[in-house]
Amino acid sequence: MRSKDPYTSKPWLKFYPEDVPATIEESEIPAVSVPELLDQTARKYPRKAALIFYGKKLTYNDLVDQVDRFATALAGLGVKKNDTVAIYLLNSPQFVISYFGALKAGAKVTPVSPVYTSKEVKHQLLDSEAHTVVCEDMLYANVERTGVPLDNIILSNLGDYLPFWKRSFAKKMISKAYEGLQPPSAEEIKRLGLHVFKELLKSNPPKPPEVTIDPKTDIAALPYTGGTTGLPKAAMLTHFNMVATQHLGKAWWPFIEEGKETVIAFLPLFHIYGQAVLMLTGLTQGQTLVLFTTPDLDEILTAVERYQASSFYGVPTLYEYLKEYDKTSRVNWKRLKVIVCGADSLHDTTCEGWERRTGTKILEGFGMTECTSLSHSNPYTRPKKGSFGVPIPGVDAAVIDMEDHQFKPVNEEGEMVLAGPNVMLGYWKRPDADAETFVEIDGKRWMRTGDMVRMDDEGYFHFFDRKRDLIKHKGYSVFARHVEEVLYTHPQVKAAGVVGVPDPKVGQIIKAYVVLQGEARGKLSEEEIIEFCRNNLAHYKVPGIVEFRGELPKTDVGKVSRRELRDEAEGRI
Incomplete structure (x- = not known):
């Protein structure tokens, strides 16, 4: 077995902020239920606004x-x-x-x-x-x-x-x-x-x-997810998983002061990102949540200033819109303590456009439903563009070979595995999925994420693609994200989604769904897009089919839904 030293030595600790602990032991996490945390907060801040809903306030x-x-x-x-x-x-x-x-x-x-x-x-x-x-x-x-x-x-x-x-x-x-x-x-x-x-x-x-309630064994939530294998299923998240996520997050962002913060909460609460990072974190740390039913840009921007928000959490598509939106400049973003992006990979062009407009940086992080929303984040003192950050205290992460489970050397791609107190018990009524998802290596239980990543020599992790989005073309392995990244560099491409379509001769044909900028529609041909890819990709990664669309299907948190595109493409060919 290849050495796991690059992961056990935790090179990322060199870049932790000084006031962040190197690790958090499970014994340090309070053994309480989620409602107990809310009750404790309410006793401390009884008259503080817990929720503001379109101007209507609800105290703790x-x-x-x-x-x-x-x-x-x-x-x-x-x-x-x-x-x-x-x-x-x-x-x-x-x-x-x-x-x-x-x-x-x-x-x-x-x-x-x-x-x-x-x-x-x-x-x-x-x-x-x-x-x-x-x-x-x-x-x-x-x-x-x-x-x-x-x-x-x-x-x-x-x-x-x-x-x-x-x-x-x-x-x-x-x-x-x-x-x-x-x-x-x-x-x-x-x-x-x-x-x-x-x-x-x-x-x-x-x-x-x-x-x-036994926090470690009693299930608090069954959020449904595509998971690491196959069809949607429920992750069994215990009270302890949820309390652990709050505890680890609090240690990672020590400048977030209990009882003194205001957060704009427009992310959907049924999704683990909005549920754990906004609702649970906010209401167990005495924050005020300015709650929105729908993500209206004007109302969100107005609320950031009106309520003097101190934290802002979004997804890549939102930041992509905001960087092009004139009214974004009306907000003094430099006043905010933290601006975070999760739920999908952030493109460099989005980061650069945001920084030009606001003069601030977006801290990219990573999480899954199965790990109660958070495992990695960029250190606020040293963010790295193109990386979703480093493991937060209390979370172990490594990169392994998909087939033999050997640890991958630094800078080599493989499947990310996680361990920590925020990792789910398993999938609800799905022992088959658990057998595929959990793996024991050297006596330690790891959760396979289904995400293909690499860790650089400084311990920062870089997303590659989902394992299920791997396209097999003429014996080659093609990551959909590789092709999408090249498409996004074309000045007339606004959005792109790439999938594999079954074909008996080549295994899968690479198909690209492309949304053009308004001025290019009707003027740019599919062949010109393919030619652009030929000039910027290895021959086996070039799409065989390009289809222009007015828009692409999105998931609940704004990602391009490759699953819907794949289902549609397979039904047509």
């Missing part, structure tokens, strides 16, 4: 009171320890209250994407064994169409927590986003035996049941 006292009322209501509806509560809501105070309330009642939560179709909702409800759903009233029809037998359906209306003058706007916005869907009438609610969120809070006292 208010929040815990409503969490306790909701936990009481759930217990009254028969929800017991280890039951699953599905949360099918947009970003809203109700999402936060439902999440913490379900955990306080002893249940586990499974957040459902509000853009899911009834078919996708059905899969998650059945697989997670959820019998209680907290649902946006506008989305009730999607739940009904699943046909899944449920014990409790709790309807929530976005307008209930909005200032009066914002309610009509919200109704129009939601109706437009979910065209064709209508909330059930009061008569239907009564006839169908549905429950109403705000009425449950009014009719139940803040006296939650006493539930004993």
Whole structure:
């Protein structure tokens, strides 16, 4: 076996900021539940604003009171320890209250994407064994169409927590986003035996049941993910996993002061990035979350200044838009303590454009649902462009060969593996996936991430591609990201997605979906794009097919969805 010294010696420690510990032992992480952390925070900062939702404020006292009322209501509806509560809501105070309330009642939560179709909702409800759903009233029809037998359906209306003058706007916005869907009438609610969120809070006292939670074994959340192998499945995240992530993150950013920060929270809370990095970190460290249902650029930029935000978290597509947006310059970005990017790789052109416009740097990080959202980040004192950073304290990372699991030398590509207190127990009801995902090397249990990376000689990690996005063409291995990076250097290419299409002669044909800049549409040909690739790529990496599009499908956090492109391409050829 090749030496693991490059990883056990942790070369990245040389570049840790002075006030960041070299490591954190598991014994240093508080053995408490997630709701206990919220309660502790509320006792320290009872009158501080926990949430600001389009101008409406909710203090920590208010929040815990409503969490306790909701936990009481759930217990009254028969929800017991280890039951699953599905949360099918947009970003809203109700999402936060439902999440913490379900955990306080002893249940586990499974957040459902509000853009899911009834078919996708059905899969998650059945697989997670959820019998209680907290649902946006506008989305009730999607739940009904699943046909899944449920014990409790709790309807929530976005307008209930909005200032009066914002309610009509919200109704129009939601109706437009979910065209064709209508909330059930009061008569239907009564006839169908549905429950109403705000009425449950009014009719139940803040006296939650006493539930004993073992943080290391009791599951807090079942977030669904594409995972490291195959179809979407749920990662089993314990209370300890979540508390560990807060503890490690706090050590990594020691300048983030408890009880003194304000964060703009527009990332979707059902996704692990928004859920763990924004909601859980924010509300267990006494921060104020300025919560948005949709990422409206003007409203976000206005809020950064109005509320004097101290931290900003986004995804590459957002920074790409903002770097070209004139109003971005109205914000004094230099005042912010940290500007972070995650969920996908950040292109150099995006970084450079952002730095020219704002005079600040974006700190790129890396995380997965399976590791409770965070494993790597760039040191705030020494960020490296093109790298997603170094392992944070308490997390071990290495690069291994996909086949024989030997450790790869420095600067050689392989599959990244992780170990640490933030790594999931495993996949829910999927021992087959666990067998593929976890590997023991020299007596240590590692989680295979499915991400192809390399570590440089300073210990910084560089993303290459997802293992499942590897294209086999004429016996060669082609990483989709390699081709995309070259396409992005073309001055007339705005966006690109590359996939492999099965072909009996060559294995897979490389296909590039390309969005052109407005002025180039109708003027640039597919052959010209292919010729550009011939001049900038090895012959076996050149796309055989180029298709122009007006836009590309995106995942919930704004990444180009190669999975959708691949499914579509395979259906056509």
